[in-house]
Amino acid sequence: MRIPVSLNALQAFEAAARHLSIKDAALELAVTPSAVSHQLRTLEDMLGVELLRRVGMRLELTSAGRRLAPGLNEGFALIAESVGSLREERHGGPLRVNMLPTFATNWLSPRLSLYPFERRGFSLEISTTQDGVDLAAGVADAGIWYGDGQWAGLQADLLFEATIDLYARPGFTTGSRRERLKQVARANLFVSRHCLSWRRWMDSLPGGPFEPAIVTRVDSGGLTMQAAADGVGVSIAVCELAESAVRLGRLVSVFDHPVSAGVGFWLVYPEALSEDRRLDNLRGWLRELCPPQNGSRNSGDRSLAAP
Structure with missing residues (x-):
């Protein structure tokens, strides 16, 4: 339903009528008294009636103001109640955390049996996307993201610095280091688009670098590891995410060169969530799991790693 006058002007009048004070209305609305006065004049001009008048040192409602005020009191009270209940539900509900599917599957999932879901304030709602979502828009409360820690307008605490290595299915490469180097050079190399430093790994390889016969870029680090585990080729992958597959015998490091x-x-x-109990609970749990970092970098905030 379209309201034919400014909501800001109506809100200014409702507060001024309730307090019978421009100054107190301005304090409530976190604006200047002149801004409230301007909104009142705007509303009176739009309606063509006088709503408030000054009598000596006091403000008084006119007959038109007395007719308008009760409905606005009730309407803005209902709005405040609805917003307040939603905010309370949001703060009391699960912490919504967004992350890469690869991180969720290969790092978080093997550790979730340790998470105290049953404790108050530890409830989670996990979503996965290939790229970070807009936290300011309320799509999620927090994220576990891969990058340099610099996201505009957001706080970032370092979990762990990533290392990369070359992985293959057990038995995919055999023989001496030189023979394995020749074998991987003929293989299809799967690389995630999120892995921007894969050539640094190849250039630093002792006895290398090698130029792969085929490079297949994919959207997900999980897909690169799956392709390697299926014997389709080899994969440059984040060591901390490949750890579970290595432990299960699905992948091996070809050269052990992280x-x-x-x-x-x-x-x-x-920043508004920095003191949220649910976030603090998750942060504390992650701190217990993440290894100490030497020379850790962060975005001016704090590392989660133990000192």
Whole structure:
């Protein structure tokens, strides 16, 4: 339903009528008294009636103002109640955390049996996307993202710095280092578009670098590891995410040559959420799991790693 006058002007009048004070209305609305006066004049001009008048040192409602005020009191009270209940539900509900599917599947999922879901304030709602979502728009409360820790308008706490290595299915390469180098050079190399430092790994390889016969770029680091585990080729992957597949015998490091990726995984959130109990609970749990970092970088905030 379209309201034919300014909502800001109506809100200014409702507050001024309730307090019978321009100054107190301005304090409530976090604006200047002149801004409230301007909104009142605007509303009176639009309606063609006088709503408030000054009598000596006091403000009084006119007959038109007395007719308008009760409906606005009730309407804005209902709005405040609806917004307040939604905010309370949001703060009391699960913490919504967004992350890469690869991180969720290969790092978080093997550790979720340790998470105290049953404890108050630890409830989670996990979503996965290939790219970070707009936290300011309320799509999620926080994120666990891969990058350099610099996201405009957001706080970022370092979980761990990433390393990368070359992985293959057990038995995919055999023989001496030189023979394995020849074998991977003929293989299809799967690389995630999120892995921008894969050539740094190849250039730093002792006895290398090698130029792969085929490079297949994919959307997900999980797909690169799956392709390698299926014997389709080899994969440059984040060591911390490949750890579970290595432990299960699905992948092996071809040369055991981990190299810093130059980026890491970060717990990311708006500053307004920094004191939220649910976020603090998740942050504390992650702190217990993440290894200490030497020379950790962050975005001016704090590392989650133990000092």
